[in-house]
Amino acid sequence: MNAGELADTVPVIVGAGPAGLAAAGTLVRAGLRPVVLDEAERPGGQGTRRLTPLIADRSPRLFGSNGASKIAQREAVEDDVLLRCDYRPGSMVWGVFGGKVELLQDGHVSSMAHGPLLLATGAIDRILPLPGWTLPGVYALGGAQVALKRHGCLIGQRTVFAGSSPLLYLAAAQYLRMGAKDIVVLDTTPLNEKIRAAPGMARYSLSTLLRGLSLMAELRRAGVRMLTGVRLDRIVGDERVEAIQFRSRRGPETINCDSVALGHGLRPETQLAELAGAKLEYDPVLRHWFPQADAEGRAGPLLWVAGDSARTAGADGAAVAGKLAALSILKCIGKAPAGVDGQISRLQRRLHGWRAFQRAMSGAFKAHGEGITDLPDDTLLCRCERISLGDVRDVVARLAGPMEVNRLKAVTRCGMGRCQGRYCATALAETLSGLAGKSMKDCGYLHAQAPVRPVPIGTPGEEGA
């Protein structure tokens, strides 16, 4: 298609988080009416998920009065943008093929032709298993935030936030503000590594670093116990979580609790990008595979990526990436606003800063799975298919020769279940890397297949589509 023909097609944005919404805003201001698809019923995405109306009145308490009004302003702008889009909440995209996106919406499947396609599908929790991680009462950190923001409830009364992620402190503080009394934060990265990472973070975003430090100060003032450099050993309990065992400099310790929120950073949702034809490349600092894209976020002739699914950049960085991709789309279809090149290079500089900040921060929150092969054999890696570390260890020992994760998936079933490896792929690759002594890059990534989310077999669709 040339620019003229493209100008008549409808841009489609998948994902109504900060990246998708910022892109929608830019397109709307250029006079377009993009389609915005998101599986959630409400806009906002994961990290900036909107508060359920049930607890909307507690927004100032949760975010501070300043923060709450800023959020309200931002949401008003987003609502205004979405009014001028073809916004379809509750639309799950389960495939991309031949110039169409495949949808599941209101119990119907359908496909929709797309013009320029922007995938801003975000990230999910990166799971590094430890014994007991599948006990009831253990949540991914993102799940703990969903409980709070979407359902207005806490995951427990005595909660341990464990792992290594800046979001541990953020979620802990939000729980505290919502009345949780008994909170402990167990961070696996030692303090000296955090101190070493701080100058790099300060260089790219001093204000974000200060915000993080003030969260810690708030937690400390409230008497929340925070330990760094711990090693998580096991989550214990019969029917559900009863305690977490770990080791710190002072030796082994057990903390009784009724809930654990595990956070090891984020994992990009790249399946749709892969199905849409993007090549993936390995990022050794972030230890994930991301779609290859040019400096404007373009990953294919009609494909753009932005936000955490493109390259981890945080919410502010995602919005910058979304705008950038939208300008690139406008250029491609011949509708660029005046001064677009200047705007693009300014956005690129800002995006570079946010990404550099994330990379610097990854040194302060190391969530490497290197120790995974030291875990006991009965540790579950894949909860859908119930495949343990021991199962994988057995297979790797029996299959000599070259091996990568898709092969390992085929022979172990790890990653074959309902979640399609979204939750276990990292652990599987880290395990293979540890057992076979190969780099994560050489272990490869699990290839995406449609449907990227489960689809009911009997779902009616329009005939002949």
Add this chain to the structure above:
Amino acid sequence: MTRKPDVIVIGAGLFGAFTAWHLARAGLSATIVDRGWLGAQSSGANFGNLRLQGRMPAQYALSLLAQEFWEDFEAQIGEGCEYDRTGHIYFASSEDGRKTLLKYLAASNENGLVVEALGPEDLARLVPGISPAIKTGSYSDRCATANPRLATPAVCRSFLRAGGTLEQGWHVSDVRREGDGFVVTSQDGRTMSSAVVVNAAGNWAGAFAESFGEAVPMFGAGPPQFVTEPLPYILRPVLQAVEGDVIVRQIPRGNFIFAGYPRTRSNADGEHTFVPPQKIRAGMAALCRAMPGIAGADIIRSWSGVEGYLPDMLPVIDRSRTTQGLFHAFGGSGGGFQIAPAVGIALSALITGSEPLCDLTPYRIDRFGSDLVASEKIGKEFDRD
């Protein structure tokens, strides 16, 4: 020092693996080379159907020989592969289908396979939840299933225990006749020589055959396959529409695995077969017509594979007609998983010069002349391109 095996087998799919396994048993030293991983192509991606009924009459001898081996797999190979004598049901939902079904039934019974006709009550008893609109079927109790993910690795391990050698990540780029044997060269410049070469490179075997003046009209394609989340185990036999739009089985773990025609042509690079979303929708709809009660279950994954098809839907199992010491076993044409043990038996017999256990005329490499009758499936069961 370069090792010199008696036989180099190109391709660690099930054709290559079984051939090498039988050669090792006959006392020959064999090396299997594969450009990727053993059993990672068609032999690992397939549906796992060990179906006998509905085979082409010419294929019964080979298929029955193979089934005997599958029935004894665990004892022969030394480990299992989830072989299960589940039985297999064909059903018809159209008048044309009913005729085909009766034709298959007669052919099976003439060729030594016992197949019984099924009426509506039998169908309802064997397949809980089958659509009451389906009234005609046939049942073969000797048909079975096995787990493709496990079969090739098991055969290869057994071959290695018998003293064989396996090289993975060994991409053959050239096979040349030299002296009284062959020199096989890999893409990265390694070489190996042997007296005999077996071309068992699946959909990629055509290039080697052609380089010895034996071009074959093979094309790559694959049927789309789907799997559901685990559900209560209710379906023991494999259920297959004679019209081809539904093949479904359930594994004891609970997942339903289903497939449907038409098959999709592989990508131009011959390396992948995609499952286009409209096939996912068509496959789901066809399954719901046959088993309406499954409508609420989720499908969680789709896949396919790259299979070599020949116009008469029969494989090549033959000695080269141009080159001494070269042997071919490829072109499974959608049914190669079932026949693989017999392919190994037959080809190793050709190589060692012993009596082949069945007539291999239908599988000759020089059969693709102008008088070859193409299978009617070619027109019906593939996407038109």
